[in-house]
Amino acid sequence: MLLDGLWHLTSTVAGDVWEPRRRFEAVCRGRGEERPAPCADHGCGVYARTHRLPATYVTTGPRAAVGLVALWGRVIEHEHGYRAQFAYPVALREPTLESERGPVRELAQRYGVALI
Numbered sequence: 007m008l009l010d011g012l013w014h015l016t017s018t019v020a021g022d023v024w025e026p027r028r029r030f031e032a033v034c035r036g037r038g039e040e041r042p043a044p045c046a047d048h049g050c051g052v053y054a055r056t057h058r059l060p061a062t063y064v065t066t067g068p069r070a071a072v073g074l075v076a077l078w079g080r081v082i083e084h085e086h087g088y089r090a091q092f093a094y095p096v097a098l099r100e101p102t103l104e105s106e107r108g109p110v111r112e113l114a115q116r117y118g119v120a121l122i
């Protein structure tokens with residue numbers, strides 16, 4: 007997402023902005039008050055898959071970035087991945103489309119992560 011002319015990583019579901027060089031903390035807002043995420047009783051938290059997403063999933067949203075993420079704090083394991091309290095990107099996959107490479111390269115530099 008472009009904010010003030012700069013690319014930012016954001017949640018594809020909640021729309022939360024991940025600030026460069028700062029950990030992202032997921033917060034549960036599921037019961038009218040904020041509390042630490044993830045909860046065992048619903049689906050809050052930062053999601054990460056243990057296996058690569060199908061290409062069709064990645065192309066369904068505009069400007070989707072794909073990569074590796076570090077998770078820590080409270081982490082709940084699921085069949086296909088995890089939900090976590092804290093997260094920060096480790097690496098971003100360089101897109102195959104030339105038109106998408108510029109924004110992802112800018113993101114990698116601003117967030118201090120590798121391009122893979």
Ligand SMILES: [Zn+2]
Nearest residue numbers: 034036045050
């Ligand atoms: Zn919750």
